[in-house]
Amino acid sequence: MVTDLTRRHFAGLCAALGTMPLAGLSSASGSPAFLSAYRDPSGSFGVAALDDAGTVLFTEALPARGHDTVVSPDGRTAVTFARRPGRFALVFDLQQQRQAFAFEAAPGRHFYGHGFFSNDGRLLLATENDYAGERGVMGIYDVQAGYRRIGEFATHGIGPHEALLLADGRTVAIANGGILTHPDYPRQKLNLPTMAPSLAYLDMQTGDLIEQTQLASELHQLSIRHLTQTADGTVWFGGQYEGAPTDDVPLLGRHQRGWDIELIGLPVAQRSMLRQYIGSIKASYDGRFVAVASPRGGIAVTLNARNGMLIETLTSPDICGIADRGAGFVHSSGNGSFLAGKDSQLPFHWDNHLRAA
DSSP states (O other): OOOBOOHHHHTTOOBOOOOEEOOOOBOOOSOOOEEEEEEOTTSOEEEEEEOTTOOEEEEEEESSOEEEEEEOTTSSEEEEEEOTTOOEEEEEETTTTEEEEEEEOOTTEEEEEEEEEOTTSSEEEEEEEETTTTEEEEEEEEGGGTSEEEEEEEOSSSSEEEEEEOTTSSEEEEEEOOOOOBTTBTTOOSOGGGOOOEEEEEETTTOOEEEEEEOOGGGTTEEEEEEEEOTTSOEEEEEEEOSOTTOOOOOEEEEOTTSOOEEEOOOHHHHHHTTTBOOEEEEOTTSSEEEEEETTTTEEEEEETTTOOEEEEEEOTTEEEEEOSSSSOEEEETTSEEESSSEEEOSSEEEEEEEEO
């Protein structure tokens, strides 16, 4: 039985999921620096680990399209989630460069493609859809027990996409995108006239709602999708607009708890090139800069996190993935580009997210 997580239930809930052994494939030696899901020229899906120069170290097959990958705090393990409305999650060993096993979402749930580890690495949390209940949940998995699902808590919204464990190690920021979907209609958006996106903050240990904020009513179709946190603790978000294509709306915002959301205005040229869609957002390693990318517009921009001023604009077809290991932003794109000081073209169509290992 799956229930909302509470203090009383947290230690006692046990909803077991089976695991399935999977075989690994290694193609080179070295330490992974970046991870990304991909589609290859044959149309098959997988995950690749790359070094700092963009050389592929090893690949792993996926049963369908993946989305984001998260890395454990000790850097030994990574988990790739299925793209919505997929139900699989792949676990693989970064040191052995092989798949370990896979697990599935609970009955009545599917993944939204994002998650994170607790700071001690003992728990994995994932954004999920309770589609019968028309609500978002965070599924909670016990890593040491083979990723057994031990409970969930409500996200207090519909369509949670990315969730972020903040720097205090306890507060979870959740981007409730506001879009109602159902796996019987895989990519249909069922409530666009009434959608109500929000940014919610929850206590990871109890599941309690700490704070929740929404956009102004005229922006109720701006789906809050992706999150990052900067050095001063501010949560930044990138949105995707579901209203009229002719509307000119800001897609980028930031928030500090206790205050209203502040929308960030970009110059007209960059704002129009985003084409109402931000596919990823990432703070720099030192938290001083924020980069956002739009695969629809083929543009990535870097901003000063303190004042929101534009620093750099980068254009590349289908660009979306962003990561930083301390040497500056690295970008990947759906046409195979891996931009890390040089533009290397690889035989993969990278998916939307690039993760530093």
